[in-house]
Amino acid sequence: MLTENENYNDVQNTEEAHFDVPPSPMLTDWTEENSQKFQKDIMSFGHNLAGTGLFTDEALIDLLERHPSELLDVCTMGAADHPIYPNRFRTGDFRGVSGETLLAAAKAGRVWINVREAMNVHTDYKAALDEMYGELAEKTGNQAFNPRGGILISSPVAKVPYHVDKTETILWHVRGRKRMYLYPRTQKFIPDRAYEATLTNFIDDDLPYDASFDEAATIIDIDENTALSWTLNAPHRVDNQSFCVSVTTEYSTAESGMKNAAMLTNATLRHRLGMNPSYAEDGPAARKVKSFVGRAIRKVGMVPNTTTADMVTFKIDAQADDFIVDTDPYQRTF
Numbered sequence: 148m149l150t151e152n153e154n155y156n157d158v159q160n161t162e163e164a165h166f167d168v169p170p171s172p173m174l175t176d177w178t179e180e181n182s183q184k185f186q187k188d189i190m191s192f193g194h195n196l197a198g199t200g201l202f203t204d205e206a207l208i209d210l211l212e213r214h215p216s217e218l219l220d221v222c223t224m225g226a227a228d229h230p231i232y233p234n235r236f237r238t239g240d241f242r243g244v245s246g247e248t249l250l251a252a253a254k255a256g257r258v259w260i261n262v263r264e265a266m267n268v269h270t271d272y273k274a275a276l277d278e279m280y281g282e283l284a285e286k287t288g289n290q291a292f293n294p295r296g297g298i299l300i301s302s303p304v305a306k307v308p309y310h311v312d313k314t315e316t317i318l319w320h321v322r323g324r325k326r327m328y329l330y331p332r333t334q335k336f337i338p339d340r341a342y343e344a345t346l347t348n349f350i351d352d353d354l355p356y357d358a359s360f361d362e363a364a365t366i367i368d369i370d371e372n373t374a375l376s377w378t379l380n381a382p383h384r385v386d387n388q389s390f391c392v393s394v395t396t397e398y399s400t401a402e403s404g405m406k407n408a409a410m411l412t413n414a415t416l417r418h419r420l421g422m423n424p425s426y427a428e429d430g431p432a433a434r435k436v437k438s439f440v441g442r443a444i445r446k447v448g449m450v451p452n453t454t455t456a457d458m459v460t461f462k463i464d465a466q467a468d469d470f471i472v473d474t475d476p477y478q479r480t481f
Contacts, residue, residue: 173278175372177286185287186315186400189329189365189377194319197372199275202321202392204250207300210262210269211246216481218268220261221249221463223471224306231355234306238479239471240462250300252463252470254390259301266296266394276396279319296396307385309356311337311345313407314397319374323391327375328364330382336360337382339426343414346407347453354382379403408441409434415444418451 175193184190200206211219222236229235236259241249252258266276280292303323309330318327330336337354345352368388369375377383379402406426413424429437444450457479464472 172282173275174282174286177282182287185376187378189367189375189381191367191369191373191375193372194279194374195372196275196279196319196321196394201272201275202298207298207392208246208250210265210272210298211249211260213269214262214265215268216242218263218265220263221252222259222261223257223461224259224308227306231357232308232353233356234308235353236308237460238457240459240474240479240481242481244463244465248465248470249463251465253300253302256302256469256471257304258463258470259305259307260299262298262300264295265298266294266396272296272298279396280398292398294396294398296394299391299393299395301387301391301393303387303389303391305387305391309354309360309382309384310352311342311354311380311382312397313345313352313380314399314403315376315379316395316397317374317376318369319394319396320369320371321392321394322371324371324388325369325391325393326386326388327367327369328361328384328386329367329377330360330364332378332381334427336363337380339410339413339424340417342380342426343410343417344453346410347414347418347451349452349454350457351454356384380406405434405438408439408445409437411441411444411450412437414451415441415449418453419449 173195175195177192181190181192196202201210219241221239221241223239225232225235225237227233239258249258249260253260266272276294276296280294284290284292318325341354345354367375379400409429410426413426416422416424426434426437458476459474459479460476461471461473463470
């Protein structure tokens with residue numbers, strides 16, 4: 148999953164763009180209702196990313212070949228019957244594997260690929276991202292977008308575990324069919340302590356899950372050429388219904404920045420001083436003060452770091468039936 152990182156620096160790439168003129172318009176059926184619901188409710192709209200030619204098999208193979216390995220995640224799902232974290236992602240080793248094989252693994256196996264920052268790193272994809280958010284700015288009147296975007300390539304049986312995004316997020320679905328489960332933003336579904344844990348663990352945004360949560364879920368089937376937006380920090384999970392290709396974009400807002408800084412203060416109080424703070428119970432004044440403190444804590448490096456080592460537990464192998472060969476765990480260094 149994409150995570151907020153205020154120290155993010157775009158990787159500059161001087162390759163020749165494959166993307167000449169963005170199709171117009173990129174947003175195909177935006178309505179006045181969309182403008183009213185944007186960032187306030189669940190909403191969907193049409194897009195024309197498929198018209199760019201950047202998401203065909205040929206284009207994706209080319210992208211996988213030229214993308215920096217440190218910004219590429221190739222995963223599979225863990226145990227589906229885990230009592231708290233079902234389908235948790237396992238990290239795979241893809242070194243020495245061609246883009247063609249990686250795409251074949253995603254089509255045939257239990258493989259989920261995140262081409263992180265692809266929409267920022269590569270000039271052809273960046274042109275599409277600029278067009279997407281340029282039109283969003285025109286439609287919403289919001290000129291403060293600073294989007295980051297990755298490309299998800301995933302198998303027909305891939306499942307994204309129950310998690311939270313720490314910034315505003317839009318899923319731009321391009322190929323296949325997904326089913327998304329969106330949950331209420333209450334303490335039952337996303338306790339303060341669980342959200343704080345995602346802020347201090349820089350590679351893991353999973354939340355504890357119980358199957359009974361589904362009784363309160365809003366379930367949405369997402370078709371090709373459809374984008375979906377939802378409220379900030381709404382917990383969610385995703386089940387593929389077929390081989391899928393999507394773009395997931397995120398951007399910070401004043402609201403997300405203030406909340407995350409305040410929650411960092413609470414995480415620090417909990418870890419360093421053994422206190423039991425509650426963002427849910429704080430009023431506006433307390434949240435504002437904690438936001439200022441949280442920014443200072445982050446600046447001086449006092450934020451607790453609960454990130455564990457990213458351990459590789461399988462390799463991609465073109466000779467294996469599902470392209471997956473389990474290995475003894477070792478730390479990812481690529």
